Amino acid sequence: MSALEARYRRLLRMYPADYRRHRGEEMVATYLAVAGPRRRWPSLADLADLVAGSVRQRVRAAGPGFAGGLHAAAVLALGTASGLAAVWLFSVELTDPGYGYPASEPPPFGPFRSLGAVVWLAWLTAAVSAAVSPRRARWATASALLITVAVVAAGALSPYDRPALMVLLPQVALGTVALGLDGRAGRVARWTPVSAAAASTTVGLGLGMPFSPLRDSYYVSSGYRFEAGHVMSAAGLLLGIASLTMAGVSSARGRSGGLWMVTFLVVPAALCFVEPVARRVRGDYPYPWNPAGYGDLVTATVGLTLGAAVITVTLGLLAGRSRT
Amino acid sequence: MPWLPVCLSIRYIVAVTNTPMREPTFLILTALARGPLHGYGLISEVETLSGGRLALRPGTLYGALDRLTDDELVEAEREEVVDGRLRRYYRLTDKGEGALRAETERMRRNVEAAEERLGSRPLRNVAPRPVGGAA
Numbered sequence: 001m002s003a004l005e006a007r008y009r010r011l012l013r014m015y016p017a018d019y020r021r022h023r024g025e026e027m028v029a030t031y032l033a034v035a036g037p038r039r040r041w042p043s044l045a046d047l048a049d050l051v052a053g054s055v056r057q058r059v060r061a062a063g064p065g066f067a068g069g070l071h072a073a074a075v076l077a078l079g080t081a082s083g084l085a086a087v088w089l090f091s092v093e094l095t096d097p098g099y100g101y102p103a104s105e106p107p108p109f110g111p112f113r114s115l116g117a118v119v120w121l122a123w124l125t126a127a128v129s130a131a132v133s134p135r136r137a138r139w140a141t142a143s144a145l146l147i148t149v150a151v152v153a154a155g156a157l158s159p160y161d162r163p164a165l166m167v168l169l170p171q172v173a174l175g176t177v178a179l180g181l182d183g184r185a186g187r188v189a190r191w192t193p194v195s196a197a198a199a200s201t202t203v204g205l206g207l208g209m210p211f212s213p214l215r216d217s218y219y220v221s222s223g224y225r226f227e228a229g230h231v232m233s234a235a236g237l238l239l240g241i242a243s244l245t246m247a248g249v250s251s252a253r254g255r256s257g258g259l260w261m262v263t264f265l266v267v268p269a270a271l272c273f274v275e276p277v278a279r280r281v282r283g284d285y286p287y288p289w290n291p292a293g294y295g296d297l298v299t300a301t302v303g304l305t306l307g308a309a310v311i312t313v314t315l316g317l318l319a320g321r322s323r324t
Numbered sequence: 325m326p327w328l329p330v331c332l333s334i335r336y337i338v339a340v341t342n343t344p345m346r347e348p349t350f351l352i353l354t355a356l357a358r359g360p361l362h363g364y365g366l367i368s369e370v371e372t373l374s375g376g377r378l379a380l381r382p383g384t385l386y387g388a389l390d391r392l393t394d395d396e397l398v399e400a401e402r403e404e405v406v407d408g409r410l411r412r413y414y415r416l417t418d419k420g421e422g423a424l425r426a427e428t429e430r431m432r433r434n435v436e437a438a439e440e441r442l443g444s445r446p447l448r449n450v451a452p453r454p455v456g457g458a459a
Binding site: 023025026027028029030031032033034045046049050052053054056057060 | 362363364367381382383384385386387390391409410411412
């Protein structure tokens with residue numbers, strides 16, 4: 001056995017054992033034929049190909065509903081993420097806080113209130129990319145995800161403000177699921193995120209306008225921490241209803257992807273309810289318009305994440321056993 | 325109208341999960357239309373058919389063959405050992421031939437529609453496309 005063949009065989013261990021028994025010899029022979037007689041090491045392209053192929057094979061081994069469920073969950077996740085991005089951009093970032101920017105408060109970030117505008121623009125770009133260039137949608141989503149994570153550090157290292165973590169954390173969870181978006185999506189899947197963003201833009205503009213009849217007290221947005229409770233809860237509720245409805249219909253038609261779809265969306269949907277759960281943790285208080293405290297938010301986040309993780313693992317085991 | 329969300333969901337689920345045939349899949353089926361091929365032969369033939377644009381790597385090829393086998397468009401025909409290396413030959417099934425013909429017909433109608441509309445436009449000096457695309 002040559003050194004190159006031994007290296008290819010070691011890389012093939014990324015594949016499941018039963019698949020290696022079925023295809024291993026054939027794949028090694030093909031890699032060696034493609035490599036030619038002079039190569040001594042697998043190329044970087046071979047390595048990337050083997051990594052991608054092994055992941056695809058493990059997904060395939062999970063059952064026929066896994067890939068379809070992941071794709072559907074990714075569409076709903078990106079739709080929710082871009083819908084939230086539109087609401088935050090038009091009802092918070094582009095509105096005047098009403099009290100100016102005193103020296104004790106972070107300064108505005110250009111025409112925006114905070115660094116959050118960069119995050120929301122990145123998600124809206126990902127939604128547009130999914131519609132007009134589906135093959136690049138995953139890269140755009142990954143970029144938006146990185147920007148969402150990076151804004152936390154940017155807020156700490158700069159004088160500018162950033163969105164609250166209870167707003168960013170669900171966005172990260174939604175974005176992670178959205179990475180499962182397949183570049184081969186059909187027309188409806190491609191345009192769902194943009195449609196969600198457009199609908200949310202209408203809502204956001206309605207909430208952000210000073211003369212909007214939807215605002216009963218302040219004519220400006222009081223910021224993320226004051227808006228997160230109802231905006232995130234509404235998003236989580238809509239996401240839950242949409243995913244359960246689609247899962248129910250999918251199951252009624254004998255398709256197995258619905259359970260996988262719900263499995264992928266449990267954690268992101270649960271994290272949308274951090275603020276109202278944190279208020280419950282704190283108990284009754286005389287000023288319900290005050291945001292929940294930091295400690296209560298941490299407790300709610302940990303509790304919801306653990307609870308959602310247990311549900312996710314349970315549903316995943318059920319979905320894996322019920323594959324057809 | 326309680327049935328409306330259900331109908332919309334069914335159409336939405338179908339639309340979300342159905343996907344068009346990708347070029348590598350189309351070229352793999354086209355390569356097999358002439359006769360059974362093994363893995364390396366398929367890679368070479370697809371590269372020839374695409375004019376050098378598409379260089380399938382084995383991991384990607386066998387992933388595609390797995391999907392095509394699951395969809396009963398392709399099946400393994402025979403195995404042989406050459407110079408101590410296993411070769412497995414794949415052939416196009418009747419269902420695969422039908423899928424290839426249907427996709428070819430769909431693309432042919434699109435090409436005819438484009439040619440008809442382009443034929444009604446005034447002829448202009450069109451610069452030849454550089455090989456490999458614009459740098």
